[in-house]
Amino acid sequence: MSKIPDTRQTLDVGSQQYHYYSLPKAADALGNIDRLPKTLKILLENQLRFADDESVEGADLQALVDWQKEGKSSREIGYRPARVLMQDFTGVPGVVDLASMRDAVQKLGEDPARINPLSPVDLVIDHSVMVDEFGNATAFEDNVELEMKRNRERYEFLRWGQHAFNNFRVVPPGTGICHQVNLEYLGRTVWSKEEDGKTLAYPDTLVGTDSHTTMINGLGILGWGVGGIEAEAAMLGQPVSMLIPEVVGFELSGKLREGITATDLVLTVTEMLRSKGVVGKFVEFYGDGLDTLPLADRATIANMSPEYGATCGFFPVDDETLRYLRLTGREDEQVALVEAYSKAQGLWREPGAEPIFSDSLGLDMGTVEASLAGPKRPQDRVTLGDMPKAFAKVMENGDKTTTSEEKGRLFSEGGQTAVGVSRSYEHADGPAVSYKGEEFKLDPGAVVIAAITSCTNTSNPSVMMAAGLLARKAREKGLTSQPWVKTSLAPGSKVVTDYLTATGLNEDLDALGFNLVGYGCTTCIGNSGPLPEEIEKAVTDGDLTVASVLSGNRNFEGRVHPLVKTNWLASPPLVVAYALAGNVQKNLAEDPLGTDKDGNPVYLKDVWPSQAEIADAVAQVNTKMYHKEYAAVFEGDDTWKAINVPQSQVYEWPDSTYIQHPPFFEGMKREPDTVEDVKNARVLAMLGDSVTTDHISPAGAIKPDSPAGRYLQENGIKPVDFNSYGSRRGNHEVMMRGTFANVRIQNEMLDGVVGGETRHVPSGEQMSIYDAAMKYQQEGTPLVVIAGKEYGTGSSRDWAAKGTLLLGVRAVLAESYERIHRSNLIGMGVVPLQFPEGQDRKSLGLTGDEEVSIEGLAELTPGGTVKVTIHTADGEKNVDAKCRIDTENELSYYRHGGILHYVLRKMIGAA
Structure with a gap:
């Protein structure tokens, strides 16, 4: 069916009349949608609203x-979110690109x-504060x-933008994390705007330049993370x-x-869904258990969508949604609109309702156990009592990643630990340290x-209240942090500071060293600062x-701190306990945390x-706190207001090691x-499974002896002032x-070498990848990267694709890709092959010594086959690789x- 039905209707909410595109009316023309998942109903409304028989056809609706x-479809659609959310690590290069587009x-x-x-x-500027003090x-x-x-x-540049x-x-800066500001203030659940003299209502939807944009799905708002270049296009x-x-x-x-x-x-949900396999899929939560699940808990689950691999983890609108909107200070009229619109559109969660799904699974929440996840992946859950065995396995494996299968074998061994590895903390052997007047041994673990x-x-x-209460009880018993x-x-x-202060729990956290260090991602993004x-x-x-x-939500190796090899995700009260x-x-399930003032053992259960x-304690959280903190959310402090703002339409690029005019639009x-084939390319790197965007483009510390560190020192920057890779994303x-x-x-081209090194072929010389x-660029040699499964997992890092391009990589050949990085590679003109x-x-x-040729790049079709010829010393090996350019739009890009080149040309009428 190609006809586009007229579904415009009006909705009266109080004294305000809204116009909207009615899903029930669309169903009259297209077919029953009562059991269509709520997420797809939101996509259907989006298609109805933008239907024009060109970018959106009647066939898209059908x-x-x-x-x-x-429960599936091969149809490609064009989705237009209501808004875009950025954080500063990815936002700065986004604004740099916009500024350079103006130049072009x-x-x-x-x-x-x-x-x-x-x-x-x-x-939202939230990724730049570091834990120095x-x-x-x-x-x-x-x-x-x-x-x-x-x-x-950087901030001068953002003020200009x-x-x-x-x-x-x-x-x-100093306000909050973008996802929490989005949840507590920016998100509306139902958006509205004036259009042709009428007030149009439609679902609040967004894409964000942080993969954890998905947190907003807890509020019934469909949104997910994209690369910065995708967000710029949107x-x-x-x-x-x-x-x-x-x-x-x-x-x-339950x-x-x-x-x-x-x-x-x-x-637990993350482990289940990662095991299920939901990469590139929507996850939609349903069931009567939602009746007992506060919105903040829903948002916590939605936040971790990238960790379980889904595009989003969505919770439908219900009474709990309205309660949270009221608590966080949304206007009564807005809350009334959310209720009326959601019910009129069939987006309201009804008891017992179960949509049609592609697949499903379930969890009785009464079976959930106290858990952590680690040491390198968020999906590798470990029960609290199994932590000693999990760490013992790390010690046995060295730097090898502990897979889910290995973990399962370890934990089925009846509590036996790895041979030759000390299970007991008391018997561990580490160097003696003198620090702040105390003498102690620093042991493994x-x-x-x-x-x-x-x-x-x-x-x-x-x-958060649980963490504060545990700190209070521990403090009363005389326990202190090690x-x-x-x-x-x-x-x-x-707002978190306000409610901790209102309950006095801030004093208890302070007493254990958990003083406020900033409002931002800090440790989770790699801004943990130096250890003493x-x-x-x-x-x-x-x-x-x-x-x-x-x-936090990320514990990939090398992310938190370069010297810390094992990183464990845990609840805030467990962070205090550890x-x-x-x-x-x-073993915190059995062993004492320490001793009280009288020398008696104190167990976790005693302070939980x-x-x-x-x-x-949670009852102390009130609407006045949200009104107070968000009343002037865009103003900033006196230091922010005093920043000089250049007045120009085209940015006047300064001499800066933070902001540089990028080369993407040169010439x-x-x-x-016409796209040219790749001939006799060399392998820049050959990588294994689960290579993350943190591996490809780290956000944390810059080593002084690294290529980036040497560049900064050559430009007069001392190592103490390096800041982080993330903060310098405006400098290519x-x-x-x-x-x-x-x-x-x-x-894998280098045996046993850890770090960003490779072998230059044919000279055989080992050097940094950069x-x-x-050297290859000087020789006129194109490059490829070869990798295993789940290439590009993790954060939506556009520089993982931009940097790949600037190093001269024309193609990546991997076993599989995570969604965002695959898209970003295409967005920078690098072809992902599978x-x-x-x-x-x-x-x-393969050893990495081979030459690689790729034919047919000018005749690519979405999902088609590409001939890859691998030239070895003994002859040729042929691979019929799948082109992971999945849609016609991606092919155009x-x-x-x-x-960005496509968008720029289109905006000036050249595409």
């Missing part, structure tokens, strides 16, 4: 309705002011002062090209037992970082395998707060050149040198040299 027949448009003889966001954009009353002020000093050039571009707002009016997704239903029943937290629930951090949990009052533990508290919004010098020396000299315990215990080799105590023509010179520079990455890439079933780098016996 495909969404017909999805119910098989001007050079092509057009008006640069034509480059403007067409959709509302909010950028901790454990004292002035830590917050000191860290903010350092943040402003380090990042002033705030004034230069329309539809662009900036939330200043804000410039381009549809997000996507295949109608499969939707996996997740039924929740309720959490006493002593079990929302974090334990989300780690020592918790050197305990951080209450990240959007995942700090948005949730129940687990001296080698770097403790920190980085909430997602100032004495601790770093002991870890290095003893070659110790130590631990961090954090309440700071008291001091070592992950302690009851559900009733937590509920009483750009009105018409794209730093970022291309940082590509594949993670200290834990392993290039230096080798530059090994056919049964072939991979190992079966082909690739042919134009990238999505």
Whole structure:
């Protein structure tokens, strides 16, 4: 069916009349949609609203309705979100690209002011604060002062963008994490705007430049993370090209037992869904268990969608949604609109309702156990009592990743530990340390970082109050954090500080060293700051395998701190508990945390707060707190207001090591050149499974002897002022040198070498990946990267694709891809190819010494086959690789040299 039905209707809410595109009326023309998943109903409304017989056809509408027949569809649609959300690590390069697009448009003889966001954009500065100071009353002020000093050039640039571009707002530093600000303030659930003299209502939808944008799905708002380049295209009016997704239903029943937290629930859900296999799919939660699940718990589960691999984890609108909107200070009229619109559109959750799903699974929440996840992947859940065995396995394996299968074998061994590995904390042997007047041994498994951090949990009052209550009880018994533990508290919004202060729990957390260090991602993004010098020396000299315990969502190797090899995700109260215990080799389910004032053992159960105590504390959270903290959310402090703002439409690029004019549009023509085949390319790196965007483009510390570190020193920057890779994403010179520079990455071309090194072929010389890439460029040699499964998992990092391009990589050949990075590669003009079933780098016996040729790039078709010829010393090996350019839109982007080139040409009428 190709006809587009007229579904416009009116909805009266109080004294206001709204116009909307009616889903029930669409069903009259297209077919029954009562059991269509709520997420697909939102996509259907989006298609109805933008239907024009060109970018959206009647067949697109029908495909969404017909999805119910098989629970899947091969139809590609163009989706236009209502708004875009950015954080500063990915936002700065996004604004740099917009500024450089204005330059390019001007050079092509057009008006640069034509480059403007067409959709509302909010950028929240939350990724730049680092934990330099901790454990004292002035830590917050000191860290903010350092943040402003380090990042002033970036902030001047963002202030320029705030004034230069329309539809662009900036939330200043020291306010909160973008996801929590989105949840508590920006999100509306139902959006409205004036159009042709009428007030149009439609679902609040978004894409964000942080993979954890999915947190907003807890509020009934469909949103997910995309790369910065995709987000830029969306804000410039381009549809997000996507295949109608499969939707996996997740039924929740029962309720959490006493002593079990929302974090334990989300780690269990993450493990289940990652095992199920939901990469690239929507997950939609349903079931009567939602009746007992507070919205903050829903948001915690939705936040972790990237960790379980889904595009989003969606919770439908119900009474709990309305309660949260009221609590957080949304206007009564807005809440009334959300209720009326959701019910009129069939988006309201009804008891017992079960949509048609592509597949489904379920969980009785009463079976959830206290858990952590680690040591390197969020999906590798470990029950609290199994932590000593999990750490023993790490010690046995060395740097090898512990797979889920190995973990299962370990935990079925009846409690036996690895041969030759000490299970007991008391018997561990480590170097002696003298620090702050205390003498102690630093043993393997020592918790050197305990951080209450990240959007995942700090948005949730129940687990934050639990942490404070546990601190109070521990303090009353005379327990203190161990001296080698770097403790920190980085909430997602100032409201957290307000309610901890209202209950007095801030004093108890402070007493254990969990003083406020900043409002931002901090440890979870790799901004953990340096360990005390004495601790770093002991870890290095003893070659110790130590631990961090954090309440975040990411624990990939090399991310939290380069010296910390094992990282464990946990609930905020467990973070406090491990700071008291001091070592992950302690079994907190059985062993004491320490001793009280009289020398008696104190166990975790002795200080763990009851559900009733937590509920009483959570009851102190009130609407006035949200009104207070969000009344002037875009204003910033006096330091922010005093930042100089250049007044110009085209940015005047300064001499800066933070902001540089990128080379992406150099020599750009009105018409794209024909794509050329790849001939006799060399392998820049050959990588294994689960290579993350952190491996490809790290966000944390810059090593002084790395290519990026040498560049900064050559430009007069001392190592103490390096800041982080993430903070320097506006400078391509730093970022291309940082590509594949993670200290834990392993290039299989080099036996036993860890770090961003490769072998230059044919000379055989070992050098940094950046230096080798530059040498290949001088020789005129194109490059490819070869990898295993799940290439590009993790954060939506556009520089992982941008840096790959700037190093001269034309193609990536992997066994499989994570969604965002695959899309980003295409968006930068790098073709993602996939090994056919049964072939991979190992079966082909590849060493990295081969030459690779790729034919047919000018004749690509979405999902088609590409001939890859691998030239070896003994002959040729042929691979019929699958082209992972999945849609026609993606193919257009690739042919134009990238999505931004395509958008720019389209905006000036050249595409």
